Amino acid sequence: MTDEAQLHRLLLDRLTSTGSLRTESWKRAAAAVPRHEFLRGGFFRRAVGSDFTAWEPVRQGDPGWLEGCYTDESLVTQIAGTIVPEDVRGRISREPTSSSTLPSLVLRMLEELQVEDGRRVLEIGTGTGYSTALLCARLGEENVTSIEYDPGVASRARAALGHLGTYPTLVTGDGLLGHGADAPYDRVIATCGVRTVPTAWIEQARPGGLILVTVGGWLGASELARLTVHEDGTASGPLLGGGVSFMLARPHLAPPLGLLPDLEDGKERETTVEAEVLNNWTSRFVVQLAAPDAQRVTMQRDGHTEDVLVDVETGSWAAVWWGGDRWLVRQAGPDALWDRVEEQFSRWCAAGAPSLEEFTVTVTPEGQTIRW
Structure with missing residues (x-):
């Protein structure tokens, strides 16, 4: 058995044992398609020992290329919209724009x-x-x-x-x-x-x-x-x-944020919804439904960490931080952004914090709704 075939078989065995590959028809399809054939142009892996997110190319024939093709991982294949592994010598710190999704x-x-x-x-x-x-x-x-x-x-x-x-x-x-x-x-x-x-x-x-x-x-x-x-x-x-x-x-994709608003300008008050809701996957999804046009920026200001949401459509913004004994929010703009977040998050909590599997997406000519 060739190295390619052996690695391919080991990957299929892992996918079967973890439940990603369940039916015989898809097992046969997966066995018929060698993943390395679609990665002959190489891929990028995260550079080790860098203070920032950097990528370095792994080309066909390089140590670890074939083994990498048969890992159950997403492999970055393009950086910054045009750059592929053969274009790079050393490291690059731009954003990935295309990848080979993990097989599972x-x-x-x-x-x-x-x-x-x-x-x-x-x-x-x-x-x-x-x-x-x-x-x-x-x-x-x-x-x-x-x-x-x-x-x-x-x-x-x-x-x-x-x-x-x-x-x-x-x-x-x-x-x-x-x-x-x-x-x-x-x-x-x-x-x-x-x-x-x-x-x-x-x-x-x-x-x-x-x-x-x-x-x-x-x-x-x-x-x-x-x-x-x-x-x-x-x-x-x-x-x-x-x-x-x-x-x-x-x-x-989100448009560039541009200049941030003046975060000193706005009304400040206590909030019952802490910034930690932005760090949990499910609660962040709920917040996102309330503020679909908002982007998040985290920064250090006046000795504390502020999580800032900026609505790029309306210019509304909200900054949330721990004030030492309570959570505070300051917000401004035509729409009270954090008020919307509090209302949506409170309704979700009152409903028992349903999991995302209990949500339903509906698309009509009038638009899209996602509800639990």
Whole structure:
């Protein structure tokens, strides 16, 4: 058995034992798709011994490259929108913009998609092409359409898929618009996060079809949702739990904050909701529903730590800190931002602090709601 085959088998055994890989049909698909074929361009790993988040390239043939391909980890494949491993010598400290998602999550999502033979799938976010290849192995390439926003990423995925003799319909463009030419689809699956589920996906799915997507926001909390498309053109369904996180689709990314407001200007009062709600995944998701256009900044001011929310749409802001014997908030702008947070958080607590699996997402022509 080759090193590639042995590492591949060990990974599949781990995914099976942890429950990410459950059904025989997906086990066969996973066995047919070697992950290293989609990482021949290399990946980035976190640099050790740096005071800031830095990345260093691992190229094909480098020590640890093949073993890295078969770890159950997400591997960064692009930095700052254009930079790939072959472009870098040494370290780089820019933000990741594309990655190969950890196999356990890829296969968990494909299992959650509840596909059957002959189902037609629209995939949003081709990425490296690994998940696309798995869909093709399970359903046949003629039933898979995949869209990638980034032309460079799309080109590399096309080459990797072609190297394996796999030729689904590959589209370069805005995945948020779907691909009407091949509609309707039985399933839609997104490997990027969204703030709101695009209506195009609902319009291009058959009634009774499923949409699997991570719904999140600018405070960094997100969750996997599985929506059923209804005859009336709406869609609804539960959050599935597990704290799933993907990079937001580029059109859904937060805009630059720019200059912060004058944090001395505003009304100060005591608050019953402490800043710790922003550190817990579930409570942060609840806060995010109350302040969907807010971004968070943490800073040291006057000898204490302040957590600041800034609403980039309205200019409203709120700063929360521990005053030594109580929690305080100072806020200003056209909207009382922390008042909204307190109201939403208090309602959630009064309901018994339900888990995210008890939340339901509903999308209609009027917009999206998430309620417990």
